[in-house]
Amino acid sequence: MFRYIVRRLLQMILTFFGATFVVFALMFANQDDPIQALAGEKPISDTLRAQLTERYHLDEGFLGQYWYYMGNLLTGDFGESLSGREISAIFSTAWPVTVRLAVMALVIAALVAIAAGVWSGIRRGGLFDNGTLTFTLLLLAMPVVVLAPVAQWIFGMELGWFPVTASRDATFYALLLPAIVLACTVVATQLRVTRTSVVENLRADYVRTARAKGLAPRRVVWVHVLRNSLIPVITLIGVDLGVLMSGALVTEEVFNIPGVGSKLAQGVRTEDGPLVVGFVSILVIVFLVMNLVVDLLYAALDPRIRYE
Amino acid sequence: MSDPTLLATVEGRPRSLAGDAWDDLRRNKIFWASSVLVVVILVMALLPSLFTSADPASCALSNKHKGPTGAAIFGYDSLGCDVFARTVHGTGDSIQVGILSTLLAGLIALFFGLAAGYYGGAVDAVLSRGIDIVLGIPFLLGAVIFSGRLSGPGDDGVTAVTVTLGLLTWTSAARVMRSSVVAAKNQDYVSAARMLGASPARLMFRHILPNAVAPFIVVLTLLLGANIAAEATLSYLGVGLKGDAMSWGLQISEARRQVRVAAAPLVWPSAFLAATVLAFIMLGDAIRDAFDPKLR
Amino acid sequence: MTDIKAQVDVLPGIDPRAPLLQINDLHVEFRTRDGVAKAVNGASFWLNPGETLAILGESGCGKSVTAQAIMGILDSPPGHITRGEVRYRGVDLLKLREDERRRVRANKIAMIFQDALSALNPVYTVGFQLAELFRTHRGMSRADAKNRAVELLDQVRIPAARSRIGDYPHQFSGGMRQRVMIAMALALDPEVLIADEPTTALDVTVQAQIMGLLAELQRQRNMGLILITHDMGVVADVADRISVMYAGRVVEEAPVYDIYDKPGHPYTRALLESIPRLDLKGQQLTAIRGLPPALTDIPQGCAFNPRCGYAKEPCRQDPAPPAYAIAPRRTARCHFFREVLGD
Numbered sequence: 001m002f003r004y005i006v007r008r009l010l011q012m013i014l015t016f017f018g019a020t021f022v023v024f025a026l027m028f029a030n031q032d033d034p035i036q037a038l039a040g041e042k043p044i045s046d047t048l049r050a051q052l053t054e055r056y057h058l059d060e061g062f063l064g065q066y067w068y069y070m071g072n073l074l075t076g077d078f079g080e081s082l083s084g085r086e087i088s089a090i091f092s093t094a095w096p097v098t099v100r101l102a103v104m105a106l107v108i109a110a111l112v113a114i115a116a117g118v119w120s121g122i123r124r125g126g127l128f129d130n131g132t133l134t135f136t137l138l139l140l141a142m143p144v145v146v147l148a149p150v151a152q153w154i155f156g157m158e159l160g161w162f163p164v165t166a167s168r169d170a171t172f173y174a175l176l177l178p179a180i181v182l183a184c185t186v187v188a189t190q191l192r193v194t195r196t197s198v199v200e201n202l203r204a205d206y207v208r209t210a211r212a213k214g215l216a217p218r219r220v221v222w223v224h225v226l227r228n229s230l231i232p233v234i235t236l237i238g239v240d241l242g243v244l245m246s247g248a249l250v251t252e253e254v255f256n257i258p259g260v261g262s263k264l265a266q267g268v269r270t271e272d273g274p275l276v277v278g279f280v281s282i283l284v285i286v287f288l289v290m291n292l293v294v295d296l297l298y299a300a301l302d303p304r305i306r307y308e
Numbered sequence: 309m310s311d312p313t314l315l316a317t318v319e320g321r322p323r324s325l326a327g328d329a330w331d332d333l334r335r336n337k338i339f340w341a342s343s344v345l346v347v348v349i350l351v352m353a354l355l356p357s358l359f360t361s362a363d364p365a366s367c368a369l370s371n372k373h374k375g376p377t378g379a380a381i382f383g384y385d386s387l388g389c390d391v392f393a394r395t396v397h398g399t400g401d402s403i404q405v406g407i408l409s410t411l412l413a414g415l416i417a418l419f420f421g422l423a424a425g426y427y428g429g430a431v432d433a434v435l436s437r438g439i440d441i442v443l444g445i446p447f448l449l450g451a452v453i454f455s456g457r458l459s460g461p462g463d464d465g466v467t468a469v470t471v472t473l474g475l476l477t478w479t480s481a482a483r484v485m486r487s488s489v490v491a492a493k494n495q496d497y498v499s500a501a502r503m504l505g506a507s508p509a510r511l512m513f514r515h516i517l518p519n520a521v522a523p524f525i526v527v528l529t530l531l532l533g534a535n536i537a538a539e540a541t542l543s544y545l546g547v548g549l550k551g552d553a554m555s556w557g558l559q560i561s562e563a564r565r566q567v568r569v570a571a572a573p574l575v576w577p578s579a580f581l582a583a584t585v586l587a588f589i590m591l592g593d594a595i596r597d598a599f600d601p602k603l604r
Numbered sequence: 605m606t607d608i609k610a611q612v613d614v615l616p617g618i619d620p621r622a623p624l625l626q627i628n629d630l631h632v633e634f635r636t637r638d639g640v641a642k643a644v645n646g647a648s649f650w651l652n653p654g655e656t657l658a659i660l661g662e663s664g665c666g667k668s669v670t671a672q673a674i675m676g677i678l679d680s681p682p683g684h685i686t687r688g689e690v691r692y693r694g695v696d697l698l699k700l701r702e703d704e705r706r707r708v709r710a711n712k713i714a715m716i717f718q719d720a721l722s723a724l725n726p727v728y729t730v731g732f733q734l735a736e737l738f739r740t741h742r743g744m745s746r747a748d749a750k751n752r753a754v755e756l757l758d759q760v761r762i763p764a765a766r767s768r769i770g771d772y773p774h775q776f777s778g779g780m781r782q783r784v785m786i787a788m789a790l791a792l793d794p795e796v797l798i799a800d801e802p803t804t805a806l807d808v809t810v811q812a813q814i815m816g817l818l819a820e821l822q823r824q825r826n827m828g829l830i831l832i833t834h835d836m837g838v839v840a841d842v843a844d845r846i847s848v849m850y851a852g853r854v855v856e857e858a859p860v861y862d863i864y865d866k867p868g869h870p871y872t873r874a875l876l877e878s879i880p881r882l883d884l885k886g887q888q889l890t891a892i893r894g895l896p897p898a899l900t901d902i903p904q905g906c907a908f909n910p911r912c913g914y915a916k917e918p919c920r921q922d923p924a925p926p927a928y929a930i931a932p933r934r935t936a937r938c939h940f941f942r943e944v945l946g947d
Contacts, residue, residue, distance in 0.1 A: 011440065018441030026454040137593075141586035143537035145544045145557055146578040149564045157568055203679075205722040211677040212717075213737055213788065214709035227727050246448030250541060254564070268452055269546050280449045287446050303772040304726055 078278035087278035098259035105182035117194025136188035148254040165256035185247040186240040197229040238294040329598035342590035353403035385573035401555040406536035412474025421485025464553040488520035522599040533588030556581040622694030625651040630688035641899040643669040645852035651828040658843035666852035714789035718801040720781035724773035731769035756787040779810035851907035858934040868936035
């Protein structure tokens with residue numbers, strides 16, 4: 001277990017440097033005038049130009065720039081946005097509502113995916129199975145740019161079941177519709193993986209052994225099959241976090257939730273380069289750390305990984 | 309089933325995997341439905357004027373938010389443009405970006421997957437870490453930064469979005485390619501061919517690639533749908549297509565603020581987008597089911 | 605523990621004088637997309653306490669399916685038992701309710717499988733999987749169940765049992781894993797043990813150890829053992845009687861020495877001739893010509909007739925040959941058993 005953690009940690013550090021380097025390169029590569037790139041198409045004052053040059057060490061070579069950028073990242077200094085506010089301050093007011101939204105979405109998605117996935121896996125080919133298969137297919141076909149505005153229009157405006165927007169300290173209820181929308185972006189894959197995994201595990205030899213031991217069908221499924229079936233689902237959650245981040249960008253923007261996603265979308269729209277780079281860098285770190293946590297969870301579920 | 313030998317005796321005469329898969333596909337209604345849908349979408353992308361004679365760019369403010377008429381069956385949007393014509397003409401850019409970015413991703417994945425799988429060892433380690441690094445960046449976040457950088461002012465953003473999507477979405481296809489190459493390489497018949505002195509090129513094209521092609525195509529089909537959706541998302545956020553371009557994502561973005569007054573400009577591009585993604589997902593699923601009889 | 609055991613014993617209609625296990629005219633078929641595969645077509649045999657019955661046959665002859673039907677763990681669908689009886693002490697298990705049936709499993713009839721690595725759940729410790737039996741069937745506490753699990757591992761001679769109880773299946777060697785399987789099957793003191801190719805996946809030296817252990821445990825407990833195998837060598841060492849299966853039927857049944865001495869069915873004879881023997885070194889081995897029939901298309905009459913050197917017209921016509929009593933305690937389903945015995 002210890003070796004596994006160490007190896008994963010080393011891998012994460014490597015990926016961290018690689019990923020931040022790519023983000024940094026994407027931002028500044030292929031630019032004749034990186035300052036103009038940071039500020040978009042807006043005119044730039046000389047003071048701002050000087051400020052940005054100093055901030056990003058644009059007078060240094062590319063590697064030097066990356067060096068300073070990493071130094072700032074690691075010391076938690078994310079600089080100022082073009083509007084002059086501390087990026088870390090903007091982030092710290094934005095993240096709580098986003099985390100609430102994401103956790104709600106993840107819990108909704110996981111509950112639905114596991115319950116429905118196990119059920120349709122057991123009753124493979126049945127009415128419920130075919131129903132969920134069709135339903136997940138439709139969900140998969142709906143990108144969040146379709147789902148969020150249409151859900152807001154139908155359930156928020158036309159039917160009036162949910163609030164159309166949510167504030168920073170929104171209630172559970174106000175966040176419910178956006179959370180469901182966000183959950184929809186990941187639930188279909190989770191459900192399908194759960195189902196497939198249950199179907200495969202039901203055919204495994206150890207299930208026959210469990211039945212030969214005279215265990216009740218309920219125990220066979222919920223103790224023996226479920227734990228094995230969840231292993232691929234857990235690994236999927238790591239990928240899903242990336243999807244959730246992308247989804248939050250659109251969902252928060254649509255529902256006017258002042259979270260990380262909508263601040264970032266705002267930064268993109270107002271072409272606030274420093275804000276975008278700062279936010280993306282933080283999110284990449286969050287993503288990598290969460291993936292490490294998922295890996296550890298995975299090892300907890302599957303002893304074969306722990307002792308490899 | 310419990311007894312594998314039982315299946316073998318039930319099967320009867322041996323058939324090739326590809327032949328088997330085609331037999332299966334031919335009988336699959338979903339395959340035909342999605343194929344027809346894909347063909348319709350492709351024709352719409354190439355020849356939009358077959359579907360509508362209206363010019364999507366000629367708008368009259370006097371028609372603002374008008375309901376459906378005989379000429380404009382979906383009605384008009386906030387600028388008085390024909391929604392149906394705009395939706396149909398939006399197909400072209402959406403599909404073009406989707407196909408080209410998927411091809412680019414496919415090429416990168418082919419290179420990474422083949423090299424990592426075939427050479428193994430240090431090459432595999434380095435390339436696999438490369439894949440990890442790209443996977444370490446949540447896709448949309450990378451795209452948001454990159455796509456904005458690539459397109460200059462006045463540009464319609466098509467090239468920028470295509471390149472961005474291609475560069476950021478190849479990882480899953482590369483992993484699939486790598487693992488099927490590794491699996492094929494370790495087959496006894498490939499080792500046998502190697503011992504008989506087959507050249508690396510012959511090994512690759514005659515013995516390894518044919519086994520890796522099917523899952524690769526399936527991933528790319530699914531990726532095509534995903535990339536069309538991703539273009540819409542980028543355009544929606546303002547870092548995708550712009551200017552003269554006319555994609556569904558742009559239309560959704562424009563229509564959203566007016567949805568209380570007129571829903572049609574939001575609903576129709578959304579429906580077309582969802583139907584397109586659906587078509588590619590169903591096609592990919594059907595092909596996968598045909599090649600992977602395990603899950604029947 | 606005894607009083608709990610007594611509760612379990614309450615199975616309606618149990619007759620202590622009836623045979624331990626008796627299978628009558630068992631039919632099992634698999635209904636698949638490609639047609640109906642008739643896996644078992646009228647298998648009949650019996651088993652007494654303390655006795656070892658070997659069921660011998662090529663893969664696909666229906667021996668594993670028969671075992672699963674006896675246990676009641678056939679995958680259904682696609683598997684269906686269409687006719688026959690499985691009598692345990694006179695009670696037809698096929699007529700029991702599912703919950704009554706479940707109490708028979710592991711308590712009265714237990715089974716061990718070929719590949720212990722895949723037959724054990726990879727994500728739970730060996731101790732958990734053993735203790736589970738005591739906890740669900742006997743309602744024991746966690747601590748008691750664990751102690752019983754350690755005792756069991758001791759009985760199957762796993763060294764340092766107490767420390768290995770927290771290990772996962774993949775941490776054991778193949779032979780040790782099969783011992784765990786055996787411990788699990790014997791946990792609730794069953795009267796019948798079905799071993800489905802228990803040593804096929806093991807090295808030859810380990811095979812002998814495992815077979816020895818099984819034989820010893822069987823003697824101690826006076827268990828009936830059904831040994832399913834395709835390995836005639838294993839059979840000769842441990843079996844009392846042999847049932848030879850072909851295309852889902854028992855084609856010959858006889859005490860083990862009789863069958864090796866003078867096979868009564870052409871198929872048995874062909875099987876014996878196809879194993880290498882030290883005393884006949886240098887002679888050509890005879891392989892059985894042709895292939896076993898597809899279970900979707902079993903030949904009329906005697907299923908073996910297309911591959912049989914003795915076959916004549918009656919063999920190619922329905923009904924299939926009856927089970928002729930060819931000698932005391934011996935039956936064979938061959939019209940020409942006299943010729944076969946005489947050769």
